Amino acid sequence: MPHKNENMAKKGLFDCTVVSNETLNHSYFMLRLQADGLPAMRPGQFVEVRIDHTPDAFLRRPISLHDVQAAEGIISLLIQRVGAGTQHLATLKPGDTVNVLLPLGNGFSLPENGDRRPRVLVGGGVGIAPLLYLGRTLAGQGVPVSFLLGFRSQREMLDLSAFEAVGSVYITTEDGSVGEKGFVTNHSLLQNGQPGFIQTCGPTPMMKAVAAYASAHGIPCEVSLENKMACGLGACLCCVTETQTGHKCVCSDGPVFNISELTWQI
Amino acid sequence: MADLRVDIRGLQLSNPVLTASGTFGYGLEFADFVPLERLGGIIVKGTTIARREGNPYPRMAEVPSGMLNAVGLQNKGVDYFVDHIYPQLAPIAANWIVNVSGSCVEDYAATAEKLAGLEHISAIEVNISCPNVKQGGMSFGTTTQGAGSVVRAVRKAYPKTMIVKLSPNVTDIAEIARAVEAEGADSVSLINTLLGMAVNVKTRRPVLSTVTGGLSGPCVKPVALRCVWQVAKAVQIPVIGLGGIMTATDAIEFLLAGATAVEVGTANFIDPSVTMKIIDGINTYLEENGFQSVQQIIGKLEV
Structure with a gap:
């Protein structure tokens, strides 16, 4: 059943115009879309983009909000080319129209009652996408933000200047070609100090390692999950994850879950 | 505006477009996109006597022009429905229809009996076809x-309109339709999903946790149309057609083939407002072709 949360904006279908579509590296691209009348969107929420003109991509593609420029009605989507759907999105040209269902999901927790304890936002690969909008929103509320971002190697790296404008950026790569060598959980940032709150998005093994670190140190931690989805509205029950209270929809109960809700063996 | 009203043996629908069970939640999930009272009817998620957690993830595989699902009737049970969900639906003036499933004849009948007392539930759809x-x-x-035994038991427990949802995974669907008609079904809806499968060659494993699942979407429409055509010729009771309907044109094809009404399912995932476009499109077709009523095209396929 849908949450009756009065804070949630009404969902809608928007025919968005492609403002720009920029190739970032061998596998990532940045799609920026504009539409008038977009509702308020929270960090950690996502959109479902309709893929037209290819029978191989029948369903909409769920993609997290990388950035939102509310005044201009622009959303930025950081996308990795994975299959037929994202390949098609990579070919869109400025001026093209794409139909977008938004805003979907619950979003990350934001501070309550002026809580300004520092937060570490941990991302891996394309999972860094939702952390920019989250970090900017937190910084705007006076919360010190550190980004701890993991990549496989320099080849996967992106221009992180937008992150650097919001908070401190720490990098790990598996081969040590940039930043510290190893996984995010080995980084000196986590080894030498403990953040007040961790919010993370990335490959499941990385998030489980981050969750294990947070759990061992008693740090509250939220993870943003990614399961295969159909409706995005909590109706089809395809994208479920196991929780302490049974199956829940990643699309509508999540995608953000506190690790205490999940049944991860950490 | 053409007259879009249809009648499923006493169940009056303002138009022939319903939403298919399992694709529209309890309707409320779509309230931002669809004025629910404009639908001909809303068939809510499959309901069973006891809570079911459904199958493990992954439960869904995208395939060309469609999808496989293996949700496995996840629901909180009929008592939860009656106590917690029904009160949210009752104030909305729509034809609410509950899809009923079970693992034995007694469970079907017991679930139907609990629903029979709910004033604002117009009908049930008995699901003897979940794969x-x-x-x-x-x-x-x-x-x-098997079909006859379930329908006989539910008929005794449920006095209002009973629709029976048929499986296409049979040799002769018309024979099953005749059997449920003989046991007192008011209508048949068809088709439920086709049993299918998807394989991941990278992992050399099935995509679905259950190996097989139910195929839906436009890829099944030709099969569904054929089934509706066969069944509409075989029974006297109204037939409700479904399977891959994405547009008004698709819906009209089913009406011409003999369906009195249609259900829209997987299309809701692509466009949550699609049902409104289908209703409007049927009206436009009728007006442009000089028909005053949708009744004038039902079963009027010229062969």
Whole structure:
């Protein structure tokens, strides 16, 4: 059943115009879309983009909000080319129209009652996408933000200047070609100090390692999950994850879950 | 505006477009996109006597022009429905129809009996065709004896309109339709999903946790149309057609083939407002072709 949360904006279908579509590296691209009348969107929420003109991509593609420029009605989507759907999105040209269902999901927790304890936002690969909008929103509320971002190697790296404008950026790569060598959980940032709150998005093994670190140190931690989805509205029950209270929809109960809700063996 | 009203043996629909069970939640999930009272009817998620957690993830595989699902009737049980969900639906003036499933004849009847007392539930759709449960479900719908036994038991427990949802995974769907008609079904809806499968060659494993699942979407429409055509010729009771309907044109094809009404399912995932476009499109077709009423095209396929 849908949450009756009065804070949630009404969902809608928007025919968005492609403002720009920029190739970032061998596998990532940045799609920026504009539409008038977009509702308020929270960090950690996502959109479902309709893929037209290819029978191989029948369903909409769920993609997290990388950035939102509310005044201009622009959303930025950081996308990795994975299959037929994202390949098609990579070919869109400025001026093209794409139909977008938004805003979907619950979003990350934001501070309550002026809580300004520092937060570490941990991302891996394309999972860094939702952390920019989250970090900017937190910084705007006076919360010190550190980004701890993991990549496989320099080849996967992106221009992180937008992150650097919001908070401190720490990098790990598996081969040590940039930043510290190893996984995010080995980084000196986590080894030498403990953040007040961790919010993370990335490959499941990385998030489980981050969750294990947070759990061992008693740090509250939220993870943003990614399961295969159909409706995005909590109706089809395809994208479920196991929780302490049974199956829940990643699309509508999540995608953000506190690790205490999940049944991860950490 | 053409007259879009249809009648399913006493169940009056303002138009022939319903939403298919399992694709529209409890309707409320779509309230931002669809004025629910404009639908001909809303068939809510499959409901069973006891809570079911459904199958493990992954439950869905995208395929060309469609998808496979293996949700497995996840629901909180009929008592939860009656106590917690029904009160949210009752104030909305729509034809609420509950899809009923079970793993034995007694469970179907007991679930139907609990729903019979709910004033604002207009009908039930008895699901003898779910391919994603180990016991019951489709196994009842693949023999005339199995189908007949469920319908006979539910008929005794449920006095209002009873629709029976048929499986296409049979040799002769018309034979099953005749069997449920003989036991007192008011209508048949068809088709439920086709049993299918997807394989991941990278992992050399099935995509679905259950190996097989139910195929839906536009890829099944030709099969569904054929089934509706065969069944509409075989029974006197109204037929409700579904399977891959994405547009008004698709819906009109089913009406011409003999369906009195249609259900829209997987299309809701691509466009949550699609049902409104289908209703409007049927009206436009009728007006442009000089028909005053949708009744004038039902079963009027010229062969």
